[in-house]
Amino acid sequence: MLQPHIQLDESLGIRCALLPGDPARVDRIASHLQEVQELAYNREFRSLRGTYRGVPVLALSTGIGGASAAIAVEELRHIGVTAMIRIGSCGALQKEIDLGDLIFACGAIRDDGASRAYADLRYPAVPDDGLLRCCQAAAAEQGWPFHTGLVRSHDSFYIDDQEEVSNRWSALGVLGADMETAALFTVGRLRGVRTASILNNVVLWGRDTAGSIGDYAGGEDRTALGEAREILVALEALYRMEEETR
Ligand SMILES: O=P(O)(O)O[C@H]1O[C@H](CO)[C@@H](O)[C@H]1O
Numbered sequence: 415m416l417q418p419h420i421q422l423d424e425s426l427g428i429r430c431a432l433l434p435g436d437p438a439r440v441d442r443i444a445s446h447l448q449e450v451q452e453l454a455y456n457r458e459f460r461s462l463r464g465t466y467r468g469v470p471v472l473a474l475s476t477g478i479g480g481a482s483a484a485i486a487v488e489e490l491r492h493i494g495v496t497a498m499i500r501i502g503s504c505g506a507l508q509k510e511i512d513l514g515d516l517i518f519a520c521g522a523i524r525d526d527g528a529s530r531a532y533a534d535l536r537y538p539a540v541p542d543d544g545l546l547r548c549c550q551a552a553a554a555e556q557g558w559p560f561h562t563g564l565v566r567s568h569d570s571f572y573i574d575d576q577e578e579v580s581n582r583w584s585a586l587g588v589l590g591a592d593m594e595t596a597a598l599f600t601v602g603r604l605r606g607v608r609t610a611s612i613l614n615n616v617v618l619w620g621r622d623t624a625g626s627i628g629d630y631a632g633g634e635d636r637t638a639l640g641e642a643r644e645i646l647v648a649l650e651a652l653y654r655m656e657e658e659t660r
């Protein structure tokens with residue numbers, strides 16, 4: 415059945431997906447794939463297919479926030495996708511995390527509305543353990559710096575007590591902030607989909623968030639490198655997962 419938001423159906427027959435937030439990132443994923451074919455572009459959901467080392471892969475943007483990410487997870491599951499890796503950006507909540515460093519989320523603080531609509535806050539937002547390990551192994555093999563830890567997913571960028579809120583989560587050891595990881599993990603776990611989230615740090619801890627995100631959008635070198643790395647790590651992780659389950 416044609417899914418109403420992503421405008422894709424099960425005839426695709428693809429099990430693995432990369433989920434960037436930004437539709438423009440879909441092009442940068444395509445540059446690492448073979449046999450690329452554009453599929454659909456409806457609202458924030460832009461998609462294309464390709465192969466990586468022979469593995470069929472779908473790239474679909476989810477837009478900003480947990481609500482649209484949750485819709486993407488549900489509709490992708492309806493068409494047979496069983497493993498999804500978010501290719502995101504984030505702001506650091508710790509000073510040792512550099513621009514372009516990768517964060518592998520081993521859990522997410524559920525400060526978003528979408529995940530709460532699905533389950534009581536005591537339900538943990540966690541990735542698939544095997545898929546997370548495939549991501550770590552792929553990054554380690556390349557020798558690229560990465561951090562594994564908790565992230566905080568939120569719904570609001572410009573609230574008045576932003577600094578206070580960020581300081582509180584930083585003091586609790588949370589590594590970074592994004593807006594979709596908690597919804598991806600929660601919905602994925604509830605629906606039996608394997609998920610992981612890789613975040614490229616685009617804002618140094620304590621720096622101006624809006625300005626730094628603008629630099630990333632403008633192609634700042636280190637964050638562009640972090641993005642290329644997270645894409646390659648995710649593709650390699652999916653390849654490893656497919657090899658393990660073959
Ligand atoms: O770059 P993406 O993947 O969209 O991720 C981050 O960037 C957006 C905010 O600028 C939010 O979606 C946040 O999660």
Ligand SMILES: O=c1cc[nH]c(=O)[nH]1
Pocket residue numbers: 503504505506591592593616617623627
């Ligand atoms: O602080 C930040 C930076 C990027 N993306 C977020 O969601 N938060």
